[in-house]
Amino acid sequence: MGYAKTAMLMAAMTALFMGVGYLLGGSGGALIALIFAGAMNAWSWWNSDKMVLRMYNAQPLTAGDRTGLHAMTGELARRAGLPVPQVYLIEQAQPNAFATGRNPQNAAVAVTTGLLQRLSQEEVAGVIAHELAHIKNHDTALMTVTATFAGAISMLANFAMYFSGSRERIGVLGTLMMMIFAPMAAMLIQMAISRSREYEADRIGAEICGNPIWLADALEGLARSAARIDNMTAERNPSTAHMFIINPLHGQRMDNLFATHPATENRVAALRRMARGGVAMPDPRRPERKQSDTGPWG
Template identity: 70%
Template structure:
């Protein structure tokens, strides 16, 4: 049902985009809007991972790192039936993580120094498994496309004020309303898709790592850290917020119309219910993580669970 809901929301996003194009330029405007969207999505499809990693100044982690981060990810990727993704570290004290890439063969997982510092290796395994679930479910591609559509709809809606066709069809008041309502509707669809996919990735991630409680515990710690520690790169690029495992911006606490993520309490409750109903895999292999912690910059250094 999650994929059906996502498909319906994507169809709504496409229809909204074409509708704005029609209001600006009639049937020809709708066709042009669709062509522009296709070109934008093609560019984003091939370059999204590099663009997003650059926005957050993510640095590659070499294979064979002393922490065994690559070994951990390789083990979990095998559990998920995926090729090993590229691994990146983001030098920020906020605990968080995201996955990007157009398909499993061209995917990357980025974790923050704050995440590595604040989680146990089991909790880290839960987070990595969640991100691998996004890759396996092709959520990274879906979210990139919806983000592009949302941006294009906002751009078209702003252009509407300067085109006579839309003013003739809607009048000045209607055109002004469209400028505000169309981007808002696009954002709502984008957020709805994000919330849908987060629940699915939580469930699949728990199955990949074998223990739902690992991810549940990690989510609780990340939510506390994200609420009190700023992520300056995310604040400068809020359109990427939906890609993180927990909203990196200081926004809404509860499931609301404008929340990019489900409430952490609801996600944790679903994972604990999964555990109670036998969702964990008994005897799951312990993640191959060393007892040390990832090197972080001096200004971020403090006592942590792997010290």
């Protein structure tokens, strides 16, 4: 159901984009808008991961790092049948994590120092498994495309007053309404896609780590801490909020149209129902790691 809903929402985003292009310049405008979006998506496809990692000053971790995070990620990636992604650490007190990259072969997982300090080993494994599920589902590429579409729609709508074609087709009032409501509709579709993918990543992440309760407990802990601790980089760049496992911004706690993430209570309830039904895993072992007296679980 998650994939069908995502496909329908992507179709709606594409139709909205083409509609705005048509209102601006007829069939020629729709074609130009499509070419413009394609160029923007191509650029984002190759560069968005590097941009966001630089934005958060993420530092790469190598095999044998003292936290054991790289070894844990490698074990979970093998369970998921994925190449081992690059692993990054962000010096940030708010506990959170995200995945990025255009495909599983060029993916990265980034976690904050606050996450390692506040969660147990099992809870960290649940979080990493959730991010690997996003990579496995190609959600990182999907969200890059939807964010680019939403930005392109907003840009086109803001140019509407300069196109005589739009005023001839829908009038000045209609043009003004398009400038207001087209970006809002694009934002709502983007958020709906993000919420749908979070539920799916929770489900598959629970299967990867082998225990839905690990992820459920992690989400509860993350939500409590994120509500109290600011992430100023995310506050300055709210367009990246949908990437994180928990919304890093303050003031969005309801599972509504304007939320970037589903309500944590709903996600936790779904995971606990999944736990009651049982999760079959071919390899029930915990993620392998190197012990360290100085690591967060030493």
